[in-house]
Amino acid sequence: MKPRIASQYIPLLATAVVLATLYGAGCASFHNFFSLRVLVNLFGGNAVLGVAAVGATLVILAGGIDLSVGSVIGFTSILIATLVEEHHVNPVLAILLGLVLGALFGAAMGCLIQWFELPPFLVTLAGMFLARGLAFVVRPDNLGIHHAFYAERINRDFALPLNSQVSWPFAATCFVTLFVGALWLAHYTRFGRYIYALGGDETSARLMGLPVARTKILTYTVAGLCSALAGVVYTFTTQNGDPAACVGKELEAIAAVVIGGTLLSGGVGYMAGTAMGVLILGLIQTLITYQNLNSWWTVIVVGLLLLLFILLQNVVSSLSGRLDSPGRHG
Amino acid sequence: MTLEASASLLEIRGLSKSFPGVKALEGVDFTVRRGEVHALMGENGAGKSTLIKVLTGVYPRDGGTFRLDGVAIAPRSTKDAESVGISTVYQEVNLIPHLSVAENICLGRQPMRWGMIDWRAMARRAEAALARVDLKLDVHQPLASHSIAIQQLTALARALDVEAKLLILDEPTSSLDAKEVEELFQVLRKLRAQGMGIVIVTHFLDQVYAIADRITVLRDGRLVGEYETAKLPRVELVSRMVGRELTKMKAVERGTEAARHAPAPEVLLELRQFGRPGSIAPLDLTVGQGEVVGLAGLLGSGRTETARIIFGIDRARSGEMWLGGKKTAFRSPRHAIQEGLAFTPENRKVEGVIPHLSVRENIILALQARAGLLRPISRKRQGEIADExxxxxxxxxxxxxxxxxxxxxxxxxxVLLARWLAMQPRLLILDEPTRGIDVGAKAEIEKLVQSLREKGMAILFISSELEEVVRGCQRVVVLRDRAKVGELAGDAISEEAILHTIAGSSHAR
Known part of the structure; x- marks a missing residue:
C-alpha cells in the first residue's frame, strides 16, 4: 500500500524535474542564459498562456474541457481596442466590460453543459466558433491601442523596475497574482475542493450532497473570466487588439496543464504544476531560440514532452488503480 | 428520552412511486424504532433501493408521508435528508477516491477560518469522526490508498459526522470479508446502543440474523410484512421474499417421465473446488450431456458469479475445471467460446444484445468472431442462418x-439465445433467461431448453423463479451467501426443498 501514497505526487515531481533540467541545461549551454532578463521574459512572455492555463486547470480538474479560450482572447482584445480607440471609452471600463462578458460567456457554456447534459467538448467547441466569429464582427482586422493609459500606466507606472535595464512587466504581475489567487481558490476554498470532488466522481459528489450544478457552472464562469483576462493581458503585452489572435491557445493551455501533472480525466492535479507547465513551454521556446533552430522545433518538442507525460500519467494511475471488485449479481 | 418517543423514529405511510411503465412502490408502510437495526429485505425488483432513494430525496415520491421524530419531512436532495438527520452509506463506496480521508469525511462542511479552509481543524474533526467507528489512521492519505473495508468505514464516519438520527446502509457488506463485516457490526451495535435507528439492506441471511432486530420484507413494490427477527424462522423469511408460501405450495409438475429417469448422463463439465474469493466459495459442480442443472439461490447468493468464473469472465483462484475429460481453465470468454461454451447473461441490455444492430447481425456476431475477421461469412449464408x-x-x-x-x-x-445456438455449443449457460419477459415467451423459452437438452446439450440454468427450476432441471445446486449449500436431484427437487436448503437448517435459530 505504501508506494501508492506518493504516487499522486509523481507527475508533479516529474514536472519540477523537467523544469529544473531545462533551466539548468539553458544556463550550462549559454553564458547569458542565467540572467534576470531571461527570467523576466519567461514570465512576461508567457503571461497570456499562464492566465489562460489557470482557467483551463480549473475546468480540467472539474472533469471538463474548454476549447473557447483562444477565441475569447481574440474577442476580448479586439473589443477593448475598438472601444478604446474608436469609441473613446475609458480603458478601465472597457477592460471591466471585457471581463464581465468573458465570465458571462463561460457561465452560459456552463449552464448548457449542466442543464442539458451536453458534452463540454462540443459546447465549448461551439463557443470557440461563436467567440471567434463575434471577434471578427467587432472588427475584421487588428487595431493598435495608443491610449495614454496603455502607454503610460500599464507600461511605465505599473511596471516594476528591477535594475537599470530590466523591469517586471505588469502582464507578469497579472499572471502571478492570478496564479496565487487560483492557488488559494483550489486549495483553501470549499468551491475549490468541490471542483476536485466533481472531477473525481460526479455521481459520488451528488450523493455526498455537494452542490454539483452550482460548482460546474461556476467553474466554467471562472474559466471564461480567465480567458477574458488572458485577452486583457494580450492587449497589455502587444498594445494591440486582434480578432485572429491566439488561435489554438486553448490547446497550448491544455498542454501546459497536462505537463503540469493534472489528469485530463479530472479530479487530480495541482495549480502549482500548471505554473511549472507554462514555464516549461516558455523555456523550450527560449532554448530553441537560443539554439537558432527553426521555431517549429518548439512544437515538436512540446508534442514529445506531452506524449511522455501522458504515458507517465497512465503508468501512475494504473499503479494507484483500485483493486477490481467482483460483480455483484444474482 | 421519553418512552413514546422511543417507539418510532421514522414512520413511512402509504409510500408510492412509479417509473414509466413500472410501479416501483405501492402503498408501502415502513417503521424504524430508535435504537434498533432494521433489515429491509426483498428479491430483485422488490423496491428496496427505490424506497431508500425516495427517503433520501434522490427521487421524488408520488404519494405517502414520512415522519421523522414525529415531524413530517420531505427531503428533496441527499443534502436535505442529511440536514434532517438521515445519513446514507451506499453499496458502492460513494466517495472521492483521490481526495484524502479527511476531505472525504468533511467535504461540504469543512471547518473555515478567515475565509479559508482550516485543514488542521478538518484533520482533527475527521479523526474524531473515525474514532466513532473505531478507526485510527492517517487522515491525510488519499482514500484510494485504503482497502474497500476502510473506505466503507470512512463513508460511515462521514454519515455520522452530521448529527444523524437515522443511518441507512445499502448493502454495506457486499465487498467485505467475514472479519471486516464483524468489525462493521461492532460499530453498528455501538451506534444502536446510543439510540440511533439503523436500516440495513443486505442479501446475506446470516448477517440479518446476526445484527437485525426486526425485518421488513418487500416484494414487487408491496409490503409483505414486518417481523421480529427472533420470531421469524429463516425458511419463513425466504418464502416470504420469494413469494411462495410453504403451506400453499403445490407440487409443480416436473418435466417428462423420460427426463426424470434418464440414465446417468456422461459428464461434460466438472468443477472441483472451483472458486474465487469475493465471488464464490470453492464448489463442486457437474453438468452432463443432455442434462439441465439448475443454480438456485437468492439474489446475491453467487449464481452469476459462478457462471462468470466458468466462462472465464473472472478468473478462478482455486480448484480445477474439467471439460469433456480435459482439464481446462479459461483465460477469457473468447477462449471459453472456442471450447464450445455459450453464456447468455442476465442483463441483456448491458451485456447481451447490441440494440442498434439488426437481428441478423446480432445472431451472426459470435459465429463471425469465432471464424475470425479474415474469413467473413457470406451475406447469403448469414441470411440463411438468421432465417433459420x-x-x-x-x-x-x-x-x-x-x-x-x-x-x-x-x-x-x-435473439441472444439464437446467437449462441448458432455456435452449436456443447455447454449453454442461461442466466435468468426469462426475466422481464411475458408468460407466453417464458413457456417458449422453457420448451426450447427442453428440446436442446433432448438433443444432448449440457445446460446450466440460473433462475430466481423456483417454479422454473423445479420444472426444468434434473439436478439443482443451491447457493447461499456465495457458497454451495446443497444439491438436489430427481424426485427430491421441489420448491419446498429448495427453500429449506436456501434457508439452511431452519431449526438452527
Missing amino acids: FIKLLGISTPGPEQAVMNLSGGNQQK
Missing part, C-alpha cells in the same frame, strides 16, 4: 434486418 433461427425460436420480427432494440424483451432474449 427466427423460425426455430419463433422470433417475432418483421424481418432479419430489423434493429434489435425495436423487439420486445422476450424476442431480444431469443
